[in-house]
Structure formats: C-alpha cells, structure tokens
Amino acid sequence: MADVNFIVDGKQLTAPAGTLLIEACKSAGIEIPAFCYYPGLSLQAACRMCVVRIEKMPKLQTACTTPVAEGMVVQTETPEIAQARKATLQLLLGNHPLDCPVCDAGGECELQDMTFKYGAADSFYAEPKNHREEQKWSPVVYFDRPRCILCYRCVRMCGEGMDVFALGIQNRGSSSVIAPNVPAQMSPDDLPHVDCEQCGMCIDACPVGALTSGTYRYKTRPWEMNHVATVCTHCGDGCKTTLGVRSTSDGSEIVRGDNRDKSGINGDFLCNKGRYAFDFANHEGRITQPLVRQTNGEFKSVSWEVALDLVGKKFRELRDTRGGKSIGVIGGNRLTNEEAYLLQKFARTVLGTNNIDHHRTADYVSFAQALAGQTNRTASLRDTLTAPSVLIVGGDPTIQAPGTAWNLRTNVRLNRAKLYIANSEPIKLRRQAKAFVQLSPFGYSALTSYLAGDDASASSAASDATGLSAFRDVVKSEENLLILIGSELRGADLRKLIAFGLTLPGAKFALLSDYANSRGAADMGLLPDMLPGYNPVGSSSPLATEYTANTTSGSLAPGLDMLEIFDAAGKGDLSALYVVNSNPVARYGVDAAALKNTFVVVQEMFLTETAALADVILPAANLYEKAGSVTNSYGDLQQVKKAGDRAGVRTDFEMIVRIADKMGTNMRALVPFGKGLRADMGQTRGAQSGEADRHSIWLTAQNLEPRLSPFDPLAILDEIQRLVPGYNILRLQLLSGNDQHLSPAAPAELVQITTRRDLVLPANDSLFTSGTLGRYSTMLSDLQHNESLRPSSLLTQIQTAAD
C-alpha cells in the first residue's frame, strides 16, 4: 500500500497506509504501552493504555486501533496522556493484589513496569478487593483470578492463534472473569478445567501473573536465572526455546522453558513440549555413572576411565578379530549434526563398517534424490508463514509439528493463504483449509498417481471423485505452492509427488519428520547406504574418496540397515553393537535374546529397554546439555547451546572421541584439530599419503583458525561445511543464534534410483508424548493422565462463535 506521512512527537514518520499507529510508532522506536494489544491477534481496545492525542480529534484515541493517516499529528507522551494512563492503572489496580514479591511475573510484568512508569501507587478506591482463590485448570495452566486485568489476550490467543477456543469471558463489568471450557459443575472434581492442547500460549501472552505455568510457578524469580536460547529437543520443527537455568549442587538445573524474546524461527509460538518437557533431565532414573555388566549379570558403577578403556579395548579386539563388518552402529534423532557426523565417520573409518542406521521417521533419501539438481525448491519453516498457498499431503502438523500448524493458521488468518489438504484422517487443520480431500486408507500412493495424471487411480485415492478432481484442478493452477509432505509418503510415491510438484511454477517442498534432528541424522549419513550429504557409499564423490582413503577395511559396499543389524545379531553374526542415544529395542520390538552374544555399548540417559541389554552403559548428556547444531525437518540449521548441566554425564561427542582414542585411532584423522606438525605440511591428515592436508588448506581459504581441541564440535562443523554438499553454513548467522535454510540435495550425477527399503517408522507421537524421552518427563506423563480423564474432545467438529 502507498506510504503516508505523519508526525509523532515532532518526528516526521512514514509508514504504509493501513499500518496501526502503535505498530508504526514501534518501528520508529517510540513505545506506546498496551496490555490488550498483541501483534497478529484481533484488536480489542480493552485496556485503554495506548491512548494518544491526535490533533483534530476530540478525545484521546487508542493507538492500537487507529490506522495512520496522511498528515496525522500525534503526541504520545504529554501530561494529559500520562494522567489518563495513570487513571487506567488505578482502575486496574483496584482489584489487583499487591503480591508482586511472590508473583511469578514479578520482574517481567507489564503492569508492574507501567505502574513504575506512571506511578499509580496511590489509589482513590477504598472498596475491598475482589479476591478469589487460584484455580488449577490443568497440570500446566494455573489461573490467579485477582491478578487478571481482563486484557483478553489469552482468550484471543487460544481462539485465533491456536484454534482451540478453550477460554472465554464470563459475567459482566468488574466481576468479569476468564473462564475455561470445562465449568466446575461439569467436572468430576467440581473444579473448572481446560480441555485443550496445553500449549501454554495463554501463559505466554498474559501481561501479568494471572496465568502461570505448572512447571515454573513459585520456583524462582526471573532475575535469578540465566537464560539460554537453544533449540527444542522434541519435534522436527526446531523451535527456539529459552531455558531458564539455575545452579544446583551437581550442575545447573533447567527451571523454565519459554519463548522469552520471540526471536526464533518459531516467532510467537512454543508448544507444551518446548515449554514444559525439559524436566526429563531431572528425572530420578537418570544414569550419572558408567555401568558395566558383571559376570553375574548385574550392572556395577565404574569410573569413566575403566568404562572407556573396556569399550575401546573390546571394540578394537572385535574389529581386528571378527572384522568391522561384524559391528553395528545405531545413532539417534536427537544428536547434534556434529555428533551424528562424527558417529558415522567413527563407524566408517575407525570401526570400518557401513552397518550404521538410525530410527528413520521420514524418507529423506528419496526426498534428496527427487530434488537432485534443483535449486530453490526446498522450503524453510519460515515459508509456512508467508507462502500464498500450501498443500499438505499426509501428516498432522497440529499434533506432529505444532509450530508448523501455528504458522499455517497464522498465514491463513493474516495473509489469507490458501490451504489445501489431502489426508486419510480428518485432521484439525482442515478447519483452515480451502479444500480438503479425505483419502481412502492407504490412498496416498493412488493420490500421487492421480495428481500425476493417472485418472484411473481416482477411485482408490478417495471415494469423493468429483471433490478429488476439483482438488487436483485447483492445486495445479497454483503458483509458488508450498507442498508439505507427511511421512506417509516414501520411496516411489514421494518421488512421484515431488515430480508432480516440480511441474508447478515456483513450488517448494518440505518433508516433515518427528524429532529435533531426524533431518540432520539423515543429512549426516547415519545410513548404511549413504554417506553424509546423500553421497552413495562406494561412489566417487570427494567425500567418498576421503573416507575410502581413511578406511582400513575398504568398506565400499552398503552396510546392514537397522533390521538387518538385528537379524545379524539373531544369527550370531554381530560381534558388537554401539547404540548412541537411541532405543531400537523398544521401537522395533527386538527380541532380547538376539543380543545375548553381542557386545552392546549404549550411550543413554536412562535405563531404557536397549540400555537394559547393554554390556556397558555410558551416561549421556541430552540436547539441552551440549553445544552444536541441529537441522529441522525443513533443513533449517540452528545452533544448540548448552543450558543444563549434570555432574557425571558426558556428551556423546566427547564419548565417541574418547572411545576412538582408546582404540588407538589417529585422532587427527577423525577430528581435524590443531595444526599439522611443523615439518609435516599436513600430510598426517591428508587423504593420500604425501598429499597436502585438504582440511588445513580449506581452513586457510575460509580464513578460519584450526580448532585447538578434539572435543570441540566446531572442528567437526568445519569438516561438515567442507565436505557435505548443501551445508555451506554462514557462521555469523549460526553463531548469533539465527536460523539458516540449507538444501542438501543428493549430488545429481550420483543418484541411482534403486529399490532400497525406506524403513520409515513414524514415531506416532501425540501432543503429550515424545518417543522414549517423553516417558521420563513428569510433566508429559501428567498431561497424558490429565488427557485420559476426559472424553476425547469435540473441538474439531464444532464451529465457534468467534469470528
């Protein structure tokens, strides 16, 4: 829209017509206070804090509802305005308790800040305050009614933002109250409750301490914590979560998770897992000492030195006697990129095996192959907020990727994006969709054929043939379509869908997976047939050449995948199994007896089903206790920072390095650190004997210093950047905590479409589960229990009164 010129506080400003005065002022660095205004939500004008004087208007006007106009002259801070705001505060404080010293919001409360600024400490109101007892609406949402200033932010956030509509406003005037959707008389315990997605966005939006979080309330004060912005460990969206940490006697404890500065890829949003499910770190079952199985079958705590010695010696012995091919390695979905890369490099160059896999939650290999040679065809999570039209095939973002769902809802609400959904289930996002096609069970394959032009497959795709035909027509007419693909689509179906999408101009793709670094695990080559960057094992890519040069046992053939590893174990062909941060025994229902003749080393936080079968358990740090980078399902790389700390545990990175060291590995070949010897010219690390040190040359060319420590994940990040196609990382962007979009597609000339098994096993997590890790989060168990108390919600079936 055309720009208009106006004057605020004597400053000449310009903003697009239609901009709200409060937003225009914010952009110009002029703060107008407001309680009820929240960017992106509907306007309320309930709090009257944002009043300003506009020339030629008879009364003070609310800046949050006034669009800027040509020639407007505005005053935002005059004695008259200060008096009006002070009067508003006095009215708000009429019923507000003075419990700031114990209130959770104390120190980061908007009402407190405004009272300090405008000085409404004295009040003319002598009436007694309207006190009510606090209410526990759910294990995570508590409501302190007297603190509420009735700004309606929570009501709008829940309705418009989350599309849940669990909060309403009841009664009238000064006795108005925010009410949850399960009233006391309808509840088994005669107390009001919320039946909702428990995201905690209402708590986030609350400008005061009326809504507080079950995990954090009364635990500490905001200024007593350090705040570390890192990436959530749970789903594949990779939202930024700010963890509040406090020192304890054995490390530092995470006491709060929230979306403090809203600077992350997730914008305003954070779901219940990012907000509350950090408590697994403090679970009583946490292993904090290395455990070695004794001859009597029991675990005994040993020192780190003893445990690592044993693992190193045993791995070396088994490699040398039974060969690297007899060893299996399984990595996790919550490792950092650096750890995943190091683990596969360790497996391939130190253990000498390609028997490496992870729990695959989406078929990224086919995705990367289908997009080989394409540029600008992969979508970032940020695109879900701006794309003019979006097609979702499969998946249920509301449950599996709440951040994606939030962005899509926001995009539909604010930008009128067109949403098209094809799913075999009536997923909740269909409420925002322009067109929804309910597919027959297992109808995805038929749908991809139908989209590609095979009319005969219409009947097996969906029962509504006319709807399906209209759906295809409208999708085909879209430009710059964003195509979100659920993990139901794999292999040939996935390639067919992408091939169809590539015929649409400007279409972009994303494949949704389940955990913080599921994408990274695939990108980093935790796969038996793919090296990092989807370079096929045995190919002649630069990366493969370097690996082969370092490989003792010339493992040029693809290794065993997850299932084959356990088959081999059952047949007695597996000498050792090295499991890093994964629980395959539970996930794949492995028979415990299969592993009885295998030397099993497990790096884990808890005594999981897999750890219970181990010979050595090495206590591991979780993603909140380490530094590195992760890649979300869209391919957005973000930095992970160390927040919590627990005495006794080690990061997976450190353990891999130390095991390699105990095996007598040339450490500089595994982790490129330090400078070569003075006379060496770097050959000690070179791919070929006598060749110059490629890494060192690359570092010099990039103007980077060699890393000093083998435990520095940045040393591996350097190598990832050097070798993995698509990981051309911007350091400044990464290290300042921002996200950057990467498109690691398979090298086009190396793509060979084979009939490989995709082995995708979706995690099927609900809003309140998160794989094995989720079991150890008390808050998630409480929420599951809470959810089981009431019948399944009718939320998705009912239209709401709110516009």
Added chain:
Amino acid sequence: MSTVANSIFSPELAARFDHLVTIYPLRRSALVPMLLYAQDELGYVSDAAVAEIAERIEILELDVRNVLSYYSMLRTKPAGKYNVQVCTNISCMLRGGYEILDHCKKTLGVGHKETAPDGVFSLEEVECIGACCWAPAMQINYDFHDDLTPEKVDVLFQMYRDGQGKDVK
C-alpha cells in the same frame, strides 16, 4: 443440522428452535432468544439446555456460557414458581422501592436471588423495569404490579398463593 434428536425441550419449543436458527443471517444470533425461551420453559437454563443450544447453533458450550453469564435475567439455578422482581432503580427508589424490597424480604424470608423453601416464591432486586410512571413497581414472572405499598404486596402474595395470580409467559 438444526433438528436435534432427543431434545430436552417440548416438541413445540423444539420446533420453534428449529425455525429460529434459520431466520438470522448468522445462526448464533438465535442464541439470546433461545436462552430466554429455554428459561421460560425450564424455569432456568440448565447444563443440558446449554449443551442442546450449543449443538443447535453449532457453537461451543463455552460460547453459550459466556453469553449466558453476561445477562442477569438469565438464571442457571431454578427460581420459585413465581419470581418476584422488585425494582429499586431511581424512580422506584424515590417512591419507596427499598421499602417494598425490605417488606418482600421479611414476608418471604428470603434475600436477593433466593428462593423460599416451599419453592413458591423467589425474590430478586432488579434495575428499571420501565414502569417509572407508576413507581414503585414489581414484576412477578412477566406480570406487572405498580403503585405498590406493603399492604398491596401482602394482598398480591396471598392472591398468588391462592393460585389466582396470572402466570404470564
């Protein structure tokens, strides 16, 4: 969609509701009249009524409760057979409205928004009922009584107790 199986309302009212939701540009505009009619039939707006109205209008029960709780004329608890509503707004106040209210409280033995144990009368103090010309005034169910004195009130109550009062709906 508007018809509901196993309606808790009488067939006549159910039919009326079926029609009501069709006559507004937005279905939810039928909410307030529905609540009033439901209260007239049931004596109050029960949880079951809230559920059925939400179903009929296709909104959330929470939305119904939000509106229901806003209006003081809508009740969520049963009132007496005859609901006595005494006006104490300015005209009635000047002409003795509080005297009438106090008299009612004493005679019926109940306070504001309370129901006598026998369930015949309930009492409510209300704002202006639009009978200022004949203040003080009260409304018993939908029937108006004006120019009141405590004596006249006693006569009225006896009349209703004897079953001779009008029961206007």
